[in-house]
Amino acid sequence: MYVEINNLSFRYKNANEDTINNFNLSIEKGEIVSIFGESGSGKSTILRLISGLELPTNGSIMINGKKMVDETSFVMPENRGIGMVFQDYALFPHMTVKENVKFGLKNYSKNEKLSRVKEVLNMVDLEEFAERYPHELSGGQQQRVALARALAPNPSLLLLDEPFSNLDADLQIKIRGELRRIIKKTGITSIFVTHDREDSRAIADKIVILRKGIITKIGDPKEVFPNEPPVWC
Ligand SMILES: Nc1ncnc2c1ncn2[C@@H]1O[C@H](COP(=O)(O)OP(=O)(O)OP(=O)(O)O)[C@@H](O)[C@H]1O
Ligand SMILES: [Mg+2]
Numbered sequence: 001m002y003v004e005i006n007n008l009s010f011r012y013k014n015a016n017e018d019t020i021n022n023f024n025l026s027i028e029k030g031e032i033v034s035i036f037g038e039s040g041s042g043k044s045t046i047l048r049l050i051s052g053l054e055l056p057t058n059g060s061i062m063i064n065g066k067k068m069v070d071e072t073s074f075v076m077p078e079n080r081g082i083g084m085v086f087q088d089y090a091l092f093p094h095m096t097v098k099e100n101v102k103f104g105l106k107n108y109s110k111n112e113k114l115s116r117v118k119e120v121l122n123m124v125d126l127e128e129f130a131e132r133y134p135h136e137l138s139g140g141q142q143q144r145v146a147l148a149r150a151l152a153p154n155p156s157l158l159l160l161d162e163p164f165s166n167l168d169a170d171l172q173i174k175i176r177g178e179l180r181r182i183i184k185k186t187g188i189t190s191i192f193v194t195h196d197r198e199d200s201r202a203i204a205d206k207i208v209i210l211r212k213g214i215i216t217k218i219g220d221p222k223e224v225f226p227n228e229p230p231v232w233c
Helices: 044-049 097-103 110-123 141-149 169-186 196-201
Strands: 003-010 020-027 032-036 058-061 067-069 082-085 155-159 189-195 206-211 214-219
Touching: 003 044, 020 044, 020 196, 020 214, 032 044, 032 169, 032 196, 044 082, 044 155, 044 189, 082 141, 097 141, 110 141, 110 169, 141 155, 141 169, 169 196, 189 196
Parallel strands: 032 189, 032 206, 082 155, 155 189
Antiparallel strands: 003 020, 003 058, 058 067, 206 214
16 A cells, blocks of 8 residues: 555644544555545644644554654654645745745756746646736636645645635536546545535545544445435546
């Protein structure tokens, strides 16, 4: 398995019960997994643990055969090679689209940076917007810039936190399909969290239902939400 999360538990310092309780998840290379749950169920906390922003109280995380964390080891977030798209996109307002995307490219020569930026902007269909600033873009376009920035360094794993929460309903539906297509094209293994069951069904190969930090169900979209046909059929 490409990602192996075993017996992961976590409690915030001021909490009196576990925020994440014995979380186990295996992900194959190239698979898109959705973590679905209501507000406060621990979705963002899982992403914070995977990206190394929090230290688990118990358990281990392996990515591509490399140990990220267990009882005795901890890889710093910047060394995990994980790409992240945040709920509010977190674009740098004073940087153009091109500069935003270039920002994550550390160990590239100047020419490699230019060609990689061009490549990912093309992937998300934003080449003509390269010189614009974030405030000159629509919500959907900003979201694609955030995706391009996360994809640019070719991450080992892509994490997306509620990627559609800032979009209006029509755009959300349009972008769901696009997001799946772009991610599948890159082949990057991805986890995205949402409280929208349609988002989960439209994008994920596998859905994990999280309730109060505990996995209550896990399976392919048809097993997890059996009454409705997947929307991409
Ligand atoms: N820094 C923190 N300190 C203490 N408790 C926290 C902290 N961050 C989150 N929590 C608590 O941990 C629980 C899980 O929070 P988390 O942000 O993971 O939920 P979520 O599923 O992402 O919710 P949402 O859908 O609203 O984003 C919540 O009860 C929340 O109040
Ligand atoms: Mg959250």
